[in-house]
Amino acid sequence: MPAGRVERVGGSRWSIPNSQPAQPLSAWMRALAGVCVLVLLAATLEVVLDGALGHAPLIPRSPAVSRWLVGIGERLGYRVFLIALLSFTAAYGGLLALARRLPARWVIALVLALNLIVCAGPILFSTDVFSYIAYARMGLLHGINPYLHGPHTIKSDAIYTYVGPDWLRTATAYGPVYTLLFSYPLVPLGLKGALWAMKLEALLASAATLALTWRCARQRGIDPVPALLAVGANPLYVLYALGGAHNDLVMNAFMMGAVTLTLAGRDAPAAISVVAGALVKTVAAALLPFMLLARRRTATIWGVLGAIALAAVVTIPIFGVRGLDIIAALNRDAKLVSTDSFATEIAHLFGKPGVFPIDHDLLKLALVAIVAHLLWRTWRGYDWVAASGWTLLAIAVTSTWLLAWYTLWSLPLAVVTRDRRLLIATLGVQVLFIAHQTSPLFSVVSK
Amino acid sequence: MSDSSASIPRASVWERLPERLRPRERELRGRGDLRRIESTLLALAFVLLAIAVVNDVVLSTHVAYRITADLRTYRRLTGHETYHNISVEQDLVHHTSRDVLCGNTAPGPPGALPQICLILTGPVRHGERASHGGFYLPPYTRDKRISRYGCFGSAVREELCAAAIPPGALHAPVPGADG
Numbered sequence: 049m050p051a052g053r054v055e056r057v058g059g060s061r062w063s064i065p066n067s068q069p070a071q072p073l074s075a076w077m078r079a080l081a082g083v084c085v086l087v088l089l090a091a092t093l094e095v096v097l098d099g100a101l102g103h104a105p106l107i108p109r110s111p112a113v114s115r116w117l118v119g120i121g122e123r124l125g126y127r128v129f130l131i132a133l134l135s136f137t138a139a140y141g142g143l144l145a146l147a148r149r150l151p152a153r154w155v156i157a158l159v160l161a162l163n164l165i166v167c168a169g170p171i172l173f174s175t176d177v178f179s180y181i182a183y184a185r186m187g188l189l190h191g192i193n194p195y196l197h198g199p200h201t202i203k204s205d206a207i208y209t210y211v212g213p214d215w216l217r218t219a220t221a222y223g224p225v226y227t228l229l230f231s232y233p234l235v236p237l238g239l240k241g242a243l244w245a246m247k248l249e250a251l252l253a254s255a256a257t258l259a260l261t262w263r264c265a266r267q268r269g270i271d272p273v274p275a276l277l278a279v280g281a282n283p284l285y286v287l288y289a290l291g292g293a294h295n296d297l298v299m300n301a302f303m304m305g306a307v308t309l310t311l312a313g314r315d316a317p318a319a320i321s322v323v324a325g326a327l328v329k330t331v332a333a334a335l336l337p338f339m340l341l342a343r344r345r346t347a348t349i350w351g352v353l354g355a356i357a358l359a360a361v362v363t364i365p366i367f368g369v370r371g372l373d374i375i376a377a378l379n380r381d382a383k384l385v386s387t388d389s390f391a392t393e394i395a396h397l398f399g400k401p402g403v404f405p406i407d408h409d410l411l412k413l414a415l416v417a418i419v420a421h422l423l424w425r426t427w428r429g430y431d432w433v434a435a436s437g438w439t440l441l442a443i444a445v446t447s448t449w450l451l452a453w454y455t456l457w458s459l460p461l462a463v464v465t466r467d468r469r470l471l472i473a474t475l476g477v478q479v480l481f482i483a484h485q486t487s488p489l490f491s492v493v494s495k
Numbered sequence: 496m497s498d499s500s501a502s503i504p505r506a507s508v509w510e511r512l513p514e515r516l517r518p519r520e521r522e523l524r525g526r527g528d529l530r531r532i533e534s535t536l537l538a539l540a541f542v543l544l545a546i547a548v549v550n551d552v553v554l555s556t557h558v559a560y561r562i563t564a565d566l567r568t569y570r571r572l573t574g575h576e577t578y579h580n581i582s583v584e585q586d587l588v589h590h591t592s593r594d595v596l597c598g599n600t601a602p603g604p605p606g607a608l609p610q611i612c613l614i615l616t617g618p619v620r621h622g623e624r625a626s627h628g629g630f631y632l633p634p635y636t637r638d639k640r641i642s643r644y645g646c647f648g649s650a651v652r653e654e655l656c657a658a659a660i661p662p663g664a665l666h667a668p669v670p671g672a673d674g
Contacts, residue, residue, distance in 0.1 A: 341518070344518060390547065392551075393547035393548055393551045394543070394544075394547045396547070396551050397547040397550045397551075401587050401590055425522075427518050427519075428518070428519050428522060429518075429519035429520060429521045429522035430522055445544070469533075469534065469537065473537060473541070476541055477544070480544055480545060483549075483552065484551060484552060486552060487551075487556055487559070488559075490552070
């Protein structure tokens with residue numbers, strides 16, 4: 049039974065409705081929790097309704113998928129967004145502090161509402177989803193290999209104008225499982241249909257991640273309600289990952305599937321799930337060495353080899369070897385630099401204009417040292433799920449290309465481990481990321 | 496938990512290793528030294544990142560404050576009080592506060608007409624900054640020495656212009672920015 053929670057009726061690993069907190073909320077806690085819930089919902093609605101008006105500095109150009117929401121809000125500006133984000137974050141922190149006392153039904157209803165509100169609205173803060181659709185249309189409608197060419201090869205296609213200018217000449221960095229199973233089947237739906245389907249995919253992947261997080265927490269004797277709240281009501285998860293319909297959610301679902309299967313002793317399917325996740329987004333492969341070291345089962349190796357062989361047989365005839373060339377994708381991404389990366393911020397701190405090639409090498413060295421330490425600790429009995437989470441967090445922190453949703457990779461793993469430092473570190477990194485976004489609040493350039 | 500699959504290699508193989516190298520199912524409860532070292536390193540790393548973030552936010556705030564003053568100065572000196580599409584180029588190489596602002600010499604689509612550029616330096620005083628020079632650029636041209644003409648003020652001394660003044664083109668120094 050999870051700590052700090054009692055079951056009215058004996059439940060399975062999935063059971064939800066009857067679990068009650070051992071310590072109920074006092075009157076003032078109930079009031080505080082109510083206010084926090086209202087703030088979360090209001091902040092989400094504000095961003096979605098304002099974003100529905102269309103193209104703004106924070107809202108990418110998009111086919112009109114949320115026209116039915118137009119007329120209620122005003123065009124989304126930096127100041128309003130940042131106030132909403134900071135309010136959301138503060139309310140999330142407040143709810144996390146009370147999480148052990150919150151009824152499960154409250155939390156599930158809140159997370160469901162947040163997920164649905166964002167899914168009903170426009171695409172927020174990123175053009176990535178248009179790249180996903182563009183790569184799929186390149187392959188299916190134009191016969192162009194998305195692993196060799198960028199969307200600039202389909203200038204006549206309707207999706208072209210929506211793809212971010214930085215990515216027009218970039219071949220896809222996403223794995224063939226994502227391309228073949230999660231984006232190609234959406235092409236016949238047309239542009240708007242595919243966009244809605246992408247949003248639905250993100251919602252379903254989020255639901256799967258959250259359900260598996262719940263199950264893993266219960267299997268490990270951890271209270272699933274704070275775990276669900278920490279992931280499902282996280283500001284970066286709701287507004288950025290779900291709002292942008294990012295495929296990181298699909299990857300997270302495969303990762304949590306792997307953890308669940310491992311906890312059930314099903315090593316081969318667990319290994320297959322990790323490989324599938326890595327063939328959505330490469331970074332999921334970070335789980336494999338820790339799983340192998342901790343489990344030390346032949347089934348894990350067979351699962352990995354089988355999944356890679358199957359992927360090769362299916363994808364090489366379609367995309368060529370580039371479809372499985374994870375190293376090339378990683379090397380290309382490692383060269384990118386974003387202003388939000390901690391590497392850039394530290395460079396500025398030391399008076400440098402940005403990161404240099406030597407900095408890339410130093411960061412890689414630091415990452416290798418961290419991973420080596422974690423591998424050794426896993427070999428000597430440290431929780432492999434926590435070690436995987438630390439690795440994903442280290443990849444995000446040492447990357448010169450950091451985006452909001454990268455800080456979410458370690459979050460579902462962090463809430464199902466007993467090493468609380470991982471959750472604290474993940475949330476700490478997210479707080480720093482959010483803090484870095486706030487400069488327009490103090491300094492709006494008056495045009 | 497079912498555990499049907501075989502371990503690799505069998506447990507006996509691992510037992511041949513010295514105890515300190517053998518794999519373990521669970522960590523031993525030690526004195527907590529390793530955990531203390533890890534936690535200290537994590538805390539130090541977090542402090543470094545936090546300082547870097549605060550420093551970046553302060554830098555951005557200062558830059559935005561400076562650019563606001565730049566725009567105000569440009570509009571006053573050029574007399575184009577209603578211009579919105581003024582480009583600002585910062586000195587990202589040497590990290591100085593020297594900015595170059597360019598805008599159309601007459602109302603029109605952004606960059607479609609000859610550009611007048613002002614060099615702004617120094618601290619913000621009374622909401623504006625000092626301009627001691629500038630130059631002109633042809634329409635739709637990137638700011639490079641080979642394209643600049645009609646230098647005035649400090650731009651003449653710095654030899655920023657390499658292009659000849661096009662026939663009939665405006666090239667008069669901007670009053671208040673001519674050094």
